[in-house]
Amino acid sequence: MTAVRSRGALGRLRAGAPARAARSERVIALRVPAVPAAVLSGGLGLLLIGLADLVSRRAGPFALPLFWAGVVVMVGVAGWLLLAPAPSRVRRQVRTVLVGPRSAAWLPRTRSTETASVVGADRSRTALSRAERVAVVVLVAIGLYAVKVMTSPTAFVLPDEFSHLRTLEDILRSGHLFSENPLLPISSIYPGLEAAMATLTVGSGIAAFPLGVILIAAARIVGVLAVFLIAEGVIGSARGAGVASLIYMANPSFLMFDSAFSYESLALPLALVALWATFAWQRRRGRSLLHVAVLVIVIAALAATHHVTTLALAGFLAVWAIVATIRDGGLRASWPVAAAAAWTVLCGVAWLVVAGTAAISYLSFVFGVGFGQVLAILAGTDEAKRLFAPSAGFSTPLPEEAVAYLATGLVVLAGPFALLHALRSHRPSSFVVALALAALLYPAALALRFTAGGSEVSQRATEFLFLPIGILGADWLVGFRFRRHGWWHWRPTARPVVLAVLVILVAGGIVVGSSPAGRLPGPYHVAAEMRSIEPEGRALASWALELLGPDQRLIADRTNAKLLGSAGLEDPVMAANSHLGTAWVVMDTKLSEADLATLRDGHIDYVVVDLRLAQAPPVYPYYFEQSEPDGGSHTTPVPLVSLQKFDSLPGVLRIYDSGNIIVYDVRGLTGGSGG
Amino acid sequence: MAGLVIALAQTILGESVGPAGLLVLPIIAIAIVRATTARSMAWPEATLVVIALSLAIAVLVGFVAALAPRGLSATTTGALEFVLLAAALAVRLWRPPAPVTPRPQGPPPGISAPRTGGISARAVGLTLAGILLGGAGFGVAAYGAQTQAYAGYVQFFAVPASSGSGDVVGVSNGLADSIQCRVSLVRPQAGTSELRVPDLPAGGTWTNALPHANAGETVLWKLTLSCTAADGSSITRSLTIAPAA
Numbered sequence: 001m002t003a004v005r006s007r008g009a010l011g012r013l014r015a016g017a018p019a020r021a022a023r024s025e026r027v028i029a030l031r032v033p034a035v036p037a038a039v040l041s042g043g044l045g046l047l048l049i050g051l052a053d054l055v056s057r058r059a060g061p062f063a064l065p066l067f068w069a070g071v072v073v074m075v076g077v078a079g080w081l082l083l084a085p086a087p088s089r090v091r092r093q094v095r096t097v098l099v100g101p102r103s104a105a106w107l108p109r110t111r112s113t114e115t116a117s118v119v120g121a122d123r124s125r126t127a128l129s130r131a132e133r134v135a136v137v138v139l140v141a142i143g144l145y146a147v148k149v150m151t152s153p154t155a156f157v158l159p160d161e162f163s164h165l166r167t168l169e170d171i172l173r174s175g176h177l178f179s180e181n182p183l184l185p186i187s188s189i190y191p192g193l194e195a196a197m198a199t200l201t202v203g204s205g206i207a208a209f210p211l212g213v214i215l216i217a218a219a220r221i222v223g224v225l226a227v228f229l230i231a232e233g234v235i236g237s238a239r240g241a242g243v244a245s246l247i248y249m250a251n252p253s254f255l256m257f258d259s260a261f262s263y264e265s266l267a268l269p270l271a272l273v274a275l276w277a278t279f280a281w282q283r284r285r286g287r288s289l290l291h292v293a294v295l296v297i298v299i300a301a302l303a304a305t306h307h308v309t310t311l312a313l314a315g316f317l318a319v320w321a322i323v324a325t326i327r328d329g330g331l332r333a334s335w336p337v338a339a340a341a342a343w344t345v346l347c348g349v350a351w352l353v354v355a356g357t358a359a360i361s362y363l364s365f366v367f368g369v370g371f372g373q374v375l376a377i378l379a380g381t382d383e384a385k386r387l388f389a390p391s392a393g394f395s396t397p398l399p400e401e402a403v404a405y406l407a408t409g410l411v412v413l414a415g416p417f418a419l420l421h422a423l424r425s426h427r428p429s430s431f432v433v434a435l436a437l438a439a440l441l442y443p444a445a446l447a448l449r450f451t452a453g454g455s456e457v458s459q460r461a462t463e464f465l466f467l468p469i470g471i472l473g474a475d476w477l478v479g480f481r482f483r484r485h486g487w488w489h490w491r492p493t494a495r496p497v498v499l500a501v502l503v504i505l506v507a508g509g510i511v512v513g514s515s516p517a518g519r520l521p522g523p524y525h526v527a528a529e530m531r532s533i534e535p536e537g538r539a540l541a542s543w544a545l546e547l548l549g550p551d552q553r554l555i556a557d558r559t560n561a562k563l564l565g566s567a568g569l570e571d572p573v574m575a576a577n578s579h580l581g582t583a584w585v586v587m588d589t590k591l592s593e594a595d596l597a598t599l600r601d602g603h604i605d606y607v608v609v610d611l612r613l614a615q616a617p618p619v620y621p622y623y624f625e626q627s628e629p630d631g632g633s634h635t636t637p638v639p640l641v642s643l644q645k646f647d648s649l650p651g652v653l654r655i656y657d658s659g660n661i662i663v664y665d666v667r668g669l670t671g672g673s674g675g
Numbered sequence: 676m677a678g679l680v681i682a683l684a685q686t687i688l689g690e691s692v693g694p695a696g697l698l699v700l701p702i703i704a705i706a707i708v709r710a711t712t713a714r715s716m717a718w719p720e721a722t723l724v725v726i727a728l729s730l731a732i733a734v735l736v737g738f739v740a741a742l743a744p745r746g747l748s749a750t751t752t753g754a755l756e757f758v759l760l761a762a763a764l765a766v767r768l769w770r771p772p773a774p775v776t777p778r779p780q781g782p783p784p785g786i787s788a789p790r791t792g793g794i795s796a797r798a799v800g801l802t803l804a805g806i807l808l809g810g811a812g813f814g815v816a817a818y819g820a821q822t823q824a825y826a827g828y829v830q831f832f833a834v835p836a837s838s839g840s841g842d843v844v845g846v847s848n849g850l851a852d853s854i855q856c857r858v859s860l861v862r863p864q865a866g867t868s869e870l871r872v873p874d875l876p877a878g879g880t881w882t883n884a885l886p887h888a889n890a891g892e893t894v895l896w897k898l899t900l901s902c903t904a905a906d907g908s909s910i911t912r913s914l915t916i917a918p919a920a
Contacts, residue, residue: 036800042805054818130719146812175746191737196730196734199700200700203753204691205692206697215733226723226727266730302731304734524825536849539828654915655914
């Protein structure tokens, strides 16, 4: 029956539709092949950004304009290519005749495949093939990853990267998991990234930095491929999938945070793959051993890699399974989704049993702080955080702020259109309904931005929420139109306008996700994350490892603690790992009884004092950690007298002096053997 | 077969087999794909599945190896990879061949075939130009990172000697040029002495054992480092140590 209908449809198409489509598309024909054009624009973009990095390191002018020029070239050309017209008239007519007005996600696979093959066979020279679109998407993803790598092309310098390097070193040293990580205790409880790195390290002998770059790059390719394939399945168009992928890349975490050598950078792509495998498995009505294998293996690895991502995947799959069960008449159709959700929950719980339940208290603290502050702001007992507030002389330029607000506003304003288009234009699949429900969380995530404790949660939430936003947004922007009634059918149609929207979304995501000081390298500054990593601090870490030996309990500011805890393999003691206010020991002008008690209770042997803390307020909100005097609201530097007080304390030895950094042996104060 | 050989070599040698060690995981992933489906996949799906499985298997192999009594090592991970690969190959051989759906040999009637011309010289040129530009960008960024000007440093330190023979004092030159230094040792109960430090080139380190404390000498010692840099600037560092008896 299908074949007969297909022949009929194709016969009508032959009568002239393809010719008309081809004529209209030839007007805006591409004059260069797509993939080489994307490679060229990506290369040019990276050259501009490399120059921006160079200029920024020398504190020269025009670093930011160069950076943005690079981003616009890279993303703009890719966006233009991805928006290149598919033979949409042909596709629409074929689809309507063959299968009627249903969304592609609702189609049985055989018919969908049939449709795709017809469309693919008829593409004109102006249209991009599916493979070309996939290649362009992967090239953009890798290009944006290279932007992060180029900020520090020889070593990891982000705080989280030091924390995970410590877990990796502990695994390589001991051969076993779950050593205590003083820099990020939860990292050693979810050591999937480090276990993979250790496997590759002992097998290949390649050093951690190049291997980590390769591993995260591979994860990034997997992530965007999964987004593309999921979006293609939902929208039913490679063009829509390309646009969805680009919108996904506009999430604020994509450029820097998700590119870091961090467990989330691996876990998120694994979760996306699991989602794709579930989606494909369900479309095959549970008859695909490959997708089962992928699901089982990937979700098991995910559960050992990252807590929040496992939780998010389990939650989404559960919602999807419930929606599918209700809408599609019981478990008969939805059992693959339910099985995937159950496996995710099982793996997550099993990991809690294996690794301990510290993750629960960690997560409840992280989420509790943010939501508590939102409630306090709503109740009027707390003030909303000022967005883009300048810090220690670093401020976000006004044009960047404008782009960030514009991008966020575009997502919020387009939300109703995209949601109604998804839910009202045609009978949505249960997956689309689940996506729509997830997208509704975006405003809540934005609310967290106005809290000091919740802004990080808000930022991390976007890497999940931009999947539904990207897919539904792309479906609204460039997806099929089957019926045209209702105001939500409006959408921008001019290709330059849509391209401008895409570029603004990506640029806005970059601004929201990272300050200029966080995305461009530069001269040393106090407590400025990667800009605080410099040779004197690294030399201290090397010295400590060589001459003090590993695992010494010490107090140090955030920057030196990260270096000492990773390269030095020392044991920095802080509130985050010991519930002790060690920052007060350094920042108090006089050593109080409480400080002495902290030294004793923490079994502290050494105190590392960086005199540069007295030079400027921190760029990052804290010198040490959230739990410190005036944490998050510093307007003046630490008094020099606070940092120099140890010189006059009896029983304290001064055993290291490199000009800016002093190490004191305080065992004489705590009853150790030092003094 | 290559994967089996590499994994076996890693297991027997007990050490890394070089970059070839990275190939084992994708080979296992491909073997799993072959063992679970007879369907051919388009390259995006195939790339996705192979890389994702490689990453996930790396995680799980590391996890299982680390739980083993011998711990995670080249031997344990190699053995696990060997077993996984052998199992996937065995399943592939054991499974009856699935019926292969014939793929369409061409476009349906009335539809023109897609253009499948070779790669044009223009495409090759543009791609090479893009790679060169991107490489240049990376090179510029790397050059900037390697040549970034940081304030130099001079480390002055004292640590207990490992043999228990007394403390060791040391100087390390982290400046770009050589420095001339001297160390003065003030012992409140035994006078002042000076330690001679040879010229220290950039990156050079000097260490010297300090004398033992006299009986009853309990007051802390003060050490002061005074250096002159190549540009004439002076550098001073100071330490306070407990005398080793």
